[in-house]
Amino acid sequence: MQLSEKRIPRGPRACRHGKRFCHPERARGICVSSIAAIAVLSVAMSCASKPDDSADSGPPPMAFDTARIRLMSRTETTTVRAELAVDSAQRTMGLMERRALAPDAGMLFLFDSTQAADRGFWMYRTRVPLDIAYIDSTGAIGSIVAMDPCTATLIQGCRTYPAGVPYRATLEVNRGFFRDHHLAVGDRVMIADTTPAVRVKR
Numbered sequence: 001m002q003l004s005e006k007r008i009p010r011g012p013r014a015c016r017h018g019k020r021f022c023h024p025e026r027a028r029g030i031c032v033s034s035i036a037a038i039a040v041l042s043v044a045m046s047c048a049s050k051p052d053d054s055a056d057s058g059p060p061p062m063a064f065d066t067a068r069i070r071l072m073s074r075t076e077t078t079t080v081r082a083e084l085a086v087d088s089a090q091r092t093m094g095l096m097e098r099r100a101l102a103p104d105a106g107m108l109f110l111f112d113s114t115q116a117a118d119r120g121f122w123m124y125r126t127r128v129p130l131d132i133a134y135i136d137s138t139g140a141i142g143s144i145v146a147m148d149p150c151t152a153t154l155i156q157g158c159r160t161y162p163a164g165v166p167y168r169a170t171l172e173v174n175r176g177f178f179r180d181h182h183l184a185v186g187d188r189v190m191i192a193d194t195t196p197a198v199r200v201k202r
Helices: 032-049 088-093
Strands: 063-072 077-085 105-115 120-122 130-135 141-147 160-162 167-174 198-201
Touching (some): 077 088, 120 141
Antiparallel strands (some): 105 167, 130 167
């Protein structure tokens, strides 16, 4: 995800349960309401003692267009099924909270203008080790950087990974993908493959 566009996700919502009790002297026979109240109280106590699972579920799903992108080295052509991050909200979300990434999957970040060499990405709430390729307007890879998941709870605790070169797009894939497919600086990502794209939801 791009450094300048990151946002701090909202925290988990508090869990609340109502309670309803009946007075045994005001009811005939067994007080059914009190039994129900005990059940409700048990649920409430369980909720209070157990962390809200929404903290681990991550942000809600976001729709991305996808396309089969060709990556061309000197010796072979590799295809990646890339989700396309084309607006600010998508670039902010990126691969945040993904627990795994398919071997041939990735995310291609597209920008309307060339980004400066001192700009870059970070790995806030990104759980998968990644490689990122910074790509110029012709599709040539200008640099490849390995990025580690950030375990910090605050954005300020996450390191940045500057491009070191001007770039117009970036491609994030699993760690080691470029090495395993003999892709290096100077090889090309076929940006033209992004049209037409097929919309999917993760």
